Amino acid sequence: MDNLQQQLFEGSRVRLSAIDLEKDPDVESKWTHDPDYLRALSPETVRPLAPFAVKKRYESIEKEMKEKRNSFYFTIRLKEDDRLIGFTRIEWIEWNNGAGRLTLGVGSPEDRGKGYGSESLHMILRYAFAELNLFRLGTLAIPTYNTGAIRFLERAGFVEEVRRREWVNRDGKRWDAVYLSLLRDEWKR
Amino acid sequence: MENLFTGKLVRLGAPTPSVDAPLFAKWSRDSEYARLLDTDPPTLMSAKSIQDEFEKGLEDQKGYIFIIHTLAENKQIGFVGLHSFDWANGNGWASIGIGEREYWGKGYGTEAMMLVLRFAFMELNLHRVSLAVFEFNARAIKSYGKAGFVIEGREREFMNREGRRWDIINMGVLRDEWMRREITGIKEIKETG
Numbered sequence: 001m002d003n004l005q006q007q008l009f010e011g012s013r014v015r016l017s018a019i020d021l022e023k024d025p026d027v028e029s030k031w032t033h034d035p036d037y038l039r040a041l042s043p044e045t046v047r048p049l050a051p052f053a054v055k056k057r058y059e060s061i062e063k064e065m066k067e068k069r070n071s072f073y074f075t076i077r078l079k080e081d082d083r084l085i086g087f088t089r090i091e092w093i094e095w096n097n098g099a100g101r102l103t104l105g106v107g108s109p110e111d112r113g114k115g116y117g118s119e120s121l122h123m124i125l126r127y128a129f130a131e132l133n134l135f136r137l138g139t140l141a142i143p144t145y146n147t148g149a150i151r152f153l154e155r156a157g158f159v160e161e162v163r164r165r166e167w168v169n170r171d172g173k174r175w176d177a178v179y180l181s182l183l184r185d186e187w188k189r
Numbered sequence: 190m191e192n193l194f195t196g197k198l199v200r201l202g203a204p205t206p207s208v209d210a211p212l213f214a215k216w217s218r219d220s221e222y223a224r225l226l227d228t229d230p231p232t233l234m235s236a237k238s239i240q241d242e243f244e245k246g247l248e249d250q251k252g253y254i255f256i257i258h259t260l261a262e263n264k265q266i267g268f269v270g271l272h273s274f275d276w277a278n279g280n281g282w283a284s285i286g287i288g289e290r291e292y293w294g295k296g297y298g299t300e301a302m303m304l305v306l307r308f309a310f311m312e313l314n315l316h317r318v319s320l321a322v323f324e325f326n327a328r329a330i331k332s333y334g335k336a337g338f339v340i341e342g343r344e345r346e347f348m349n350r351e352g353r354r355w356d357i358i359n360m361g362v363l364r365d366e367w368m369r370r371e372i373t374g375i376k377e378i379k380e381t382g
Binding site for chain 1 (some may be wrong): 214221231232
């Protein structure tokens with residue numbers, strides 16, 4: 001009973017929240033003009049987005065959530081002023097296998113290294129394992145120069161299970177990309 | 190004739206998606222509430238998206254959804270609805286949610302359910318009303334018992350939340366049972382097991 005009454009979306013300093021279609025696009029558009037942020041998230045080519053394009057993306061995320069029911073997207077906001085600082089998402093869920101993939105990003109450098117990401121990760125893992133009842137949670141491809149993200153996930157119990165050698169080519173240098181995963185039994189509640 | 194939609198604590202009002210969607214969005218942030226309401230994993234959607242869904246749901250006018258207003262403050266505290274009608278047999282399904290937590294356990298939901306049953310039997314002329322409630326929702330099971338529902342069965346281990354499985358309890362109320370209670374004025378809590 002106690003766990004059912006404990007709020008899923010409220011941390012001590014941050015909360016998981018819905019998209020605000022009016023206010024959020026301007027903020028996220030700024031993040032997409034920081035190539036370091038986009039390069040940290042994925043090996044895909046960096047592409048800055050104007051607010052209208054971010055809004056379109058949000059609408060398609062919500063449409064997919066409603067129609068497919070195998071993707072769950074949350075914004076991350078500071079509790080003190082409701083300011084948007086990041087997002088987290090579980091997608092590509094295969095319900096038959098109980099498998100899904102996790103992404104989490106804190107958009108601006110000033111908001112990193114303050115424990116906001118860890119608090120959000122704690123909440124999304126509980127959502128994945130105690131509400132969605134997933135068996136395993138993988139990541140998308142993480143370029144190995146993003147050592148911060150890899151350490152961050154390993155602290156929560158994730159382990160590296162796939163390494164794609166020299167996949168990423170940036171600034172004239174090649175890097176591996178890794179996939180990590182966490183199984184329900186390994187989850188540190 | 191007394192107003193079908195008005196009780197002593199609450200009245201049932203028509204929905205206005207542009208007004209109600211922000212409230213639904215606010216209530217959905219309370220995961221305890223959301224997990225009492227639905228087997229689906231709770232999601233957080235923008236007020237705009239909730240409003241669109243709501244408007245779409247109202248278009249066909251197949252079901253009824255009412256917003257529950259308190260009489261004292263005229264404050265919206267939740268919703269109650271009747272839907273999934275099987276008109277040939279006179280069956281319908283009820284659902285209810287009290288989003289404002291400070292109105293839990295004080296008789297507001299029970300009265301709203303009684304009003305919607307009166308509407309179901311006196312206006313829609315249904316023969317029975319069904320609902321499903323989760324094993325961990327003792328407050329609701331007690332409330333439905335007061336409104337006249339009895340337990341008819343359990344769908345065993347239907348749900349998995351927080352690492353254990355829970356039954357879904359099926360309840361129903363028949364027109365005759367409800368009429369007898371109305372006529373004799375007997376409102377005592379039925380033994381619902």
